[in-house]
Amino acid sequence: MRILVALDQGTTSSRAIVFDQEGRTLAAHAIEFKQHYPQPGWVEHDPEDILSTQIEALRKAVEMSGVDVRDIAAIGITNQRETTLVWEKETGRCVHNAIVWQCRRTAPYIEKLVADGKADLIKEKTGLVPDAYFSGTKIAYLLDTLNLHERAQRGELCFGTVDSFLAWHLVDGRPHVTDATNASRTMLFNIEKQEWDDELLSMLNIPKQILPTVVDSAQVIGNLRAEILGRPIPIAAMAGDQHASLFGQACFETGMIKNTYGTGCFMLMNTGDQLIRSNNGLLTTTAWRLDGKPTYALEGSVFMGGATVQWLRDEMGLISSASESEQLAESVNDTAGVFLVPAFTGLGAPYWDMYSRGTIVGMTRGTNKAHIVRAALEAIAYQSCDLFTAMVADCGHRPPHMQVDGGASANSFMMQFQSDILGVPVVRPMVLETTALGAALLAGIGVGVYANKEEAASMVKPDLTFMPHMDQYNRDLALYGWHRAVERSRGWVEA
Ligand code: ADP
Secondary structure, eight states, X not given: OOEEEEEEEOSSEEEEEEEOTTSOEEEEEEEEOOOBOSSTTOOEEOHHHHHHHHHHHHHHHHHHHTOOGGGEEEEEEEEOSSOBEEEETTTOOBSSOEEOTTOOTTHHHHHHHHHTTOHHHHHHHHSSOOOTTSHHHHHHHHHHHTTOHHHHHTTOEEEEOHXXXXXXXXXXXXXXXXXXXXXXXXXXXXXXXXXXXXXXXXXXXXXXXXXXXXXXXXXXXXXXXXXXXXXXXXXXXXXXXXXXXXXHTTOOSTTOEEEEESSSEEEEEEEETOOOOOSSSOEEEEEEEETTEEEEEEEEEESSSHHHHHHHHHTSOSOSSTTHHHHHHHTSSSOTTOEEEOOBTBBOTTTOBTTOOOEEEOOOTTOOHHHHHHHHHHHHHHHHHHHHHHHHHHHTOOOSOEEEEXXXXXXXXXXXXXXXXXXXXXXXXXXXXXXXXXXXXXXHHHHTSSSSHHHHHTTOOEEEEEOOOOOHHHHHHHHHHHHHHHHHHTTOSOO
C-alpha cells in the first residue's frame, strides 16, 4: 500500500499522476477541456467538464500504471486556485458555470471596495491586493446576479474552490471542506488567525453558511467513492497548485524559493511562521498548513512566461516548436543589444503597470530572428529576477539558490541565463511535475506513508544545477539594459 496518486486539476486540463513511494512517476494522464468566453475578459468552465475529465484522468492514469488499486495508499488533490463554484447542497447541481480566476467581470466590485478605502484592510487581513482575480467578489457576483441571498442564508448553497468542489463530489459523505492554502486565495480568509473573516464577509454581503470548513493541507478528509476505482481510497491532501509545487520542491526551510515556468511564472518563497508584508507589490499567502500550524510564503508572478515562447511560435512564426527556441538562442553569442519586454498584458510585480505594452528595443540592421528569440528567453529570466530582487528586499535575506520547475524550465539555455543574471545556482529537479508530486507527498504525510515532511523531502531529487558564470560587472550591465527597456515599455497605453 505505497502508491500515491495526485489529481492536478488545472486551468486547461485535468491531470492524474501515479507515483511510487520513492517519488518516481509511474503514469500520467491529462485531459483538456473547453474554455468558455461569454464576453471579452470573462472566463468560465463547465463544472461537469471539470468533474468528468478529472475522474477519467484518474481512471486512465491508474490503468496505465498497471498498479493494483489495493496498493494505492492515498490520493492528493491540487488545483487551479481562486476559481469559484456555487452548488446546491441538496442536489450538488451548480447554480452557474465556474467563474475562472482569469475572469475580470467583478472588477467593478473591486473598484468600489478600493473607493470605500478598504484596500489596506483587505491587505492586512488576507495578504492579498484587492483584485477580481480572487474568489470573494466572484461569490458576491453570483449571489447578487442570480438573486441567491435568501437561499444562501437558509444554508441551501455551498461555495467552493475547485479542491472543495472535487472533495464534495469525489468523497463519500460529501464533506464541504477546503484547505488553508485555497482559503487564503478567496480574499475572505484571515491568514493570521486562519479563519473566515466576518468583516470581509459582511463587506461583500456573503453569508458564512455557504463557506466550507477549512482543513489542513495534509489530512484525511474521507474516502474516494468506491465506484470510481472499485475501492474506497483515502483522500488525504488538498493544496492550491503553487503551494503544492513549493512543497513538491521540498522548500521546507525559511528562505527557500521556487519558480515555476509555465504559461506565466510563479515564484514563492517560504517565510516560515513569519507573515511578511510586502513593500514591493508581492502577495502574502499560506504556503501550507500541517497539524494546524500554518507556514507562510511570499508570492509574485510574471504574466508572460512560457506564453512569450508560444507567441514567438504562433503569432510571429519565428520557431516551429517551443524547444527550438533553445537551439536558436544558442546559435548567437548574445542578443546584440536587443531587449524584448513581453508586457503584452501589462506588467505585474514589482511594476504593476497595466498600461505598459510589449516592446523590442536596441535593434539594428544586423538584428536577426535568433537575437529576438534569445531576447525573449532572456526576458523571462529578467522578469523572474525582478521578482527575486523584490523578495530579497522584503525579507532581507538572499536565498542561496533557486529551485525551478514547469514546462519551460526544460529550456537549459534559459535556466543557465537565469542563474547568471541572479548570481545564484538554479536547481532543476528530476520530476518537473512538482505540483503533482507535492500533492502526492502531502497525501503520503496525511496517511502516514511518510512520518513527516523531512522524510517526504527525500523523495525530491535534484537533477541539474546551473551555476552562475557571469561576473558582477556584466550582470549589472545586463540588468541596467533590461530596466531601461522596461522603462520604454511603460505607460504606453494612454488611459
Ligand atoms: P501550464 O501548466 O501553464 O500550461 P506548462 O508547465 O505545461 O504550463 O508549460 C508550458 C509552457 O512552457 C508553454 O507556454 C510553452 O511555450 C513553454 N515551453 C515548453 N517547453 C519549452 C522550452 N523547451 N523552452 C521554452 N519554453 C517552453
